[in-house]
Amino acid sequence: MTAASITVSETPLVLYVLRRADDALVLGHRLSEWCGHAPMMEEDMAMANMGLDLLGQARELYGYAAKVEGKDNDEDKLAYLRDVRQYRNLLLLEQPNGDFARTMTRQFFYAAFSDLYWRAMMASRDTTLAAIAAKSEKESAYHLRHSSEWMVRLGDGTEESHRRAQLAVDDLWAFTGEMFAVDDSERGLIDAGIAIDPESLRTQWLATVARVIDEATLKLPANDWMQKGGRIGQHTEHLGHLLSELQSMQRTFPGATW
Amino acid sequence: MATPNSPLWEVFIRSRNGLAHKHVGSLHAADATLALQAARDIYTRRGEGLSIWVVPSSAITASDPSEKGMMFEPAESKIYRHPTFYDVPEEVGHM
Numbered sequence: 001m002t003a004a005s006i007t008v009s010e011t012p013l014v015l016y017v018l019r020r021a022d023d024a025l026v027l028g029h030r031l032s033e034w035c036g037h038a039p040m041m042e043e044d045m046a047m048a049n050m051g052l053d054l055l056g057q058a059r060e061l062y063g064y065a066a067k068v069e070g071k072d073n074d075e076d077k078l079a080y081l082r083d084v085r086q087y088r089n090l091l092l093l094e095q096p097n098g099d100f101a102r103t104m105t106r107q108f109f110y111a112a113f114s115d116l117y118w119r120a121m122m123a124s125r126d127t128t129l130a131a132i133a134a135k136s137e138k139e140s141a142y143h144l145r146h147s148s149e150w151m152v153r154l155g156d157g158t159e160e161s162h163r164r165a166q167l168a169v170d171d172l173w174a175f176t177g178e179m180f181a182v183d184d185s186e187r188g189l190i191d192a193g194i195a196i197d198p199e200s201l202r203t204q205w206l207a208t209v210a211r212v213i214d215e216a217t218l219k220l221p222a223n224d225w226m227q228k229g230g231r232i233g234q235h236t237e238h239l240g241h242l243l244s245e246l247q248s249m250q251r252t253f254p255g256a257t258w
Numbered sequence: 259m260a261t262p263n264s265p266l267w268e269v270f271i272r273s274r275n276g277l278a279h280k281h282v283g284s285l286h287a288a289d290a291t292l293a294l295q296a297a298r299d300i301y302t303r304r305g306e307g308l309s310i311w312v313v314p315s316s317a318i319t320a321s322d323p324s325e326k327g328m329m330f331e332p333a334e335s336k337i338y339r340h341p342t343f344y345d346v347p348e349e350v351g352h353m
Contacts, residue, residue: 040264042285042296049299146295153288 003254006073006081012185014069015088016195017129018078019231021061022089025079026239027110028054029246030097039100046146050107053139060132080250084233084240091230092175094239098168101154101161105168108147112208113179115140116201125193148212155216166218177226179205266315267293269300271307279311287312 008014031051038044062075092110097103118140121133154165180198182190189195213220229235249256264286270279282301287293293312302310321329333339 040286042287042300045303046296046299049303142298149291149295153292 003081003251005083005086006077008073008078008082008086009069009071011068012188013126013194014065015185016189017061017065017068019088021058021065021078022087023093023110023114024054024058024061025246026087026089026242027093027106028052028058029242030093030095030103030106033097034103043100047103050139050143050146053136053143057132057136057139060135064128064132076250080247084235084243086233087230087235087239087243088233089230089239090175090178091227091236092172092178094230094236094242095172095175096238099164100150101164102168102172104147104150104154105165105172107143108151108212109172109176109209110179111140111144111147112212113176113198113201113205115144116204117196117198120196120201124195129194144208151212151218152216155213155218162217165216169213169218170221173221174223174225174227177224178228178230181228181231183231264288267297267312268315268318269293269297270311270313271297271301272309273307274305279309282306284315290314 008018010018028051031047031054034047035044035051038047058079059075062078066073066075066078090110092106095102095106115137118133118137122130122137124130124133151165154161156162180202182198186195190197210220265288266284267287267290268284269282271282272279285293285296285300287296290312294310297310297312301307
């Protein structure tokens, strides 16, 4: 890799928007990894569609983060020229695709949150974020519907699909707590009405998740120990590999266009 | 690809400016709900539709291609069934 990493002035609002942009980009990239590999053509298309929804959200958020920062950065630089420790996404979203059940479980846990999150963010005092929320909410609503239907069919399907779905739920559960975490830099934005307090979404999130998991004849893990670190750049070993693939072109041929 | 648990479905889309649902293709899905989702993901990606029907392909009764002589040729000689022998008054406009 030859292109040097950029630095970003992470004011609270820049950091807040970057975190959501990284969420969308990383999960969107994970979904794109299924392209050409899905168990059936119909799901290949569905996952690519959802990946493109997320990529669209990421672009708008990166563009806004760059504008708020007001420096020389743009959406491409923010996506392609930050190191793994500069990424601010949730650990849940960088977890490898695994099998189809694991990908759908990851999607389900996140979509159940993002659907509520974007709907609430439509009331943000930041008009740009409110506009992005209005577009993203419809997309997230479909992601939730899609992944919920699959959770039920995988959990309540065959012995094999049930086993795989339960394993994914058990493994990914510890990454769900991070969605509701708030640090000092976000607390100020919440008080200013720019961000919403994710804690206010937790009860409804848990109700949705529990209902679907129950219909799927699966069980939620009893343990409530939660992993965290993604929001401050402490990632699992998987994100570095993802970024090396995602960034290789721009790192090798800086500014390449076609 | 073999999809033993996924029967075939026929997809019909009503476009923005069309009145009737039109057949657009088919897909594999385990049940009606997933078929509807897959139809949305495959056939409405470019804003093609406002309404989707999915129908199990097995529910369609089709004419037998080997009987097309009996079924359709008798109509070919009945040109008087086409309303082309009437003069349409100008005032009627486009019909």
